[in-house]
Amino acid sequence: MKVFKNFKDYSSQKPLALSLGMFDGVHLGHKSIIDELIKVGTKNNLETAILTFWPHPRFVFNPNEDLKLLNTVDEKKDLIERYNIDHLFLKEFDEEFRNLTGEEFVRQILIDKLNVKYLIIGYDHSFGKNKSGNFELLQKLSKELDFDVEQMEAINIHENNISSTKVRNALLTGNIKEANEMLGYTYSVSGTVVHGKKIGRTIGYPTANIDTESIKLLPKKGAYIVETEVKGQQYKGMLSIGTNPTVNGEKLTVEVYILDFDGDIYDEKITVRFRDFLHDEIKFEGLEKLIERLDEDKRLTQEFQF
Numbered sequence: 001m002k003v004f005k006n007f008k009d010y011s012s013q014k015p016l017a018l019s020l021g022m023f024d025g026v027h028l029g030h031k032s033i034i035d036e037l038i039k040v041g042t043k044n045n046l047e048t049a050i051l052t053f054w055p056h057p058r059f060v061f062n063p064n065e066d067l068k069l070l071n072t073v074d075e076k077k078d079l080i081e082r083y084n085i086d087h088l089f090l091k092e093f094d095e096e097f098r099n100l101t102g103e104e105f106v107r108q109i110l111i112d113k114l115n116v117k118y119l120i121i122g123y124d125h126s127f128g129k130n131k132s133g134n135f136e137l138l139q140k141l142s143k144e145l146d147f148d149v150e151q152m153e154a155i156n157i158h159e160n161n162i163s164s165t166k167v168r169n170a171l172l173t174g175n176i177k178e179a180n181e182m183l184g185y186t187y188s189v190s191g192t193v194v195h196g197k198k199i200g201r202t203i204g205y206p207t208a209n210i211d212t213e214s215i216k217l218l219p220k221k222g223a224y225i226v227e228t229e230v231k232g233q234q235y236k237g238m239l240s241i242g243t244n245p246t247v248n249g250e251k252l253t254v255e256v257y258i259l260d261f262d263g264d265i266y267d268e269k270i271t272v273r274f275r276d277f278l279h280d281e282i283k284f285e286g287l288e289k290l291i292e293r294l295d296e297d298k299r300l301t302q303e304f305q306f
Contacts, residue, residue, distance in 0.1 A: 001081045003088045007113045010087070015117040017046040018110070021125055022056060022164065025070035026079035028184040029155040029162040033120055034083045036152060040118050041086075049087035049114070050080055055215075057093045068217035070167060070187075079185075089114075102126075102133020103141065111145050119147060123154045124163075157181055171219040174277040179219075186227070186273040189216060189254065193265045196255065199247055203287055205294050207240070207255035208265060210272070218254065223278040225301045228258050229271040235261050236306070238297050239272055245283035246290050257294075259301060276304060 004010045017040045023030050034050070041048040054073050058065060071079065073090065080088055091097065100108065105128045110116040119138060127133040138149040154161040162182045170179035171187060180186050189212050196209035212218065221242040228237035239256040243249040256272055278297050284290040 001077075001085050001088055003077060003090060005090050005092065007089070007091070007109065010089070010114070012047060012087075012115070014045075014047045015115045016049045016087070017041040017044065017118040017120070018049040018051055018114065018116045019120040020051045020110075020127060021122055023050065023052050023076060023080065024056070024164040025167050025183055026076060027070075027162055027164065027167055027182050028157070029122065031083075031184055032155050033122060033152050034080070034085065036150070037085070037120055038083065040120070040150075044118060046117055047086040049089065049116075050085055051089040051091065051114075052076070053093045054090045055093065057098070060093050060098060068168070069215055070164060070171075070183075070217055072190075072213050072216055075188075075190075099129055102128025102131075102137050104128070105133060106138065106141050107145070111147065117147050119149045121149070121151055123152055123161075125151075168217060171217060171274075174220045174222055174280075176219065176224065176274045176277050180274070186275065187219075188271050188273040189218065190269060190271040191254070193268050193270060195266065196253065197244075197247075197249075199244070200255070200257065203291050203294075205238075205257045205291075207257045208270065210254045210256065210270065212254055219274060219277075221252075221281040223281075223297055224274055225276040225278060225304050226256060226272040226274055227306055228256055228261075229273070230258065230261065230263075230265055230268065235259055236301050236304070237272060238278070238294070238301050239274075240281075242281040245281065246287070257298075259298070275306065 017037055019033050019037050037048050058067050135151045142149045167179050167182050191210040191212040193208045194211045200207040218241055224239045226237045226239040228235045236259045237256045241254055243252055
């Protein structure tokens with residue numbers, strides 16, 4: 001897959017089958033669009049492409065909003081690449097671009113620059129200045145500009161439409177299994193192991209403190225069963241997101257106790273994949289009560305079937 005950050009770097013003799021959207025999470029709804037894109041591309045001898053934006057347009061329109069995303073830019077690239085898409089456009093949502101009307105975007109970008117012959121959009125997608133671009137506009141322009149357009153239906157799980165917002169909400173309420181079901185894969189967080197207060201090692205539960213990207217959504221505060229990847233090896237783990245209230249902590253930390261592991265992994269990049277929610281963050285009366293709970297969490301983690 002070739003990745004482009006601006007359109008002037010792209011040139012191809014072959015027309016495109018393209019889909020447009022944020023693709024945050026690259027969830028099962030997005031997968032249905034990508035599957036259709038590949039099918040259409042193969043049938044019509046078109047190269048396949050996805051056009052998305054980085055950073056998220058909401059950072060431009062609402063710079064003070066504390067928006068967290070399901071994917072970092074590298075995660076999004078990796079997830080899309082799994083589907084054997086030919087081209088990924090990661091367009092900066094700059095001032096010039098945000099002022100294009102829906103029709104200008106279709107004419108100047110999709111047709112003139114990218115030579116799109118088949119366009120697929122999601123069921124609720126709009127684009128262009130003041131959201132002036134929609135499926136109706138695309139249908140109208142497609143006849144004049146000689147391209148086909150298709151709007152995908154929503155994908156449902158348990159009679160609910162899948163969306164990036166719903167995945168976020170599931171994670172923020174600790175509904176890990178529901179989030180993973182909508183994603184079609186296990187939600188993960190990666191980061192570098194940094195030095196912490198080292199309190200865990202004094203009570204028999206040494207943890208790795210993970211420095212995560214600030215843009216990445218963390219599930220709600222609490223304890224989780226996770227699968228931890230260290231140097232290509234997988235281990236069960238107990239992960240805590242919180243401020244460590246039992247020892248009067250204030251800073252939010254992400255810490256994982258890795259079962260059956262003993263090694264120095266400072267400055268190593270590790271990945272944790274969320275499997276299940278154990279419990280909310282608890283302020284214990286003392287370290288003895290904390291250790292009792294950790295022992296119980298460890299038992300539950302050991303018994304959990306990955």
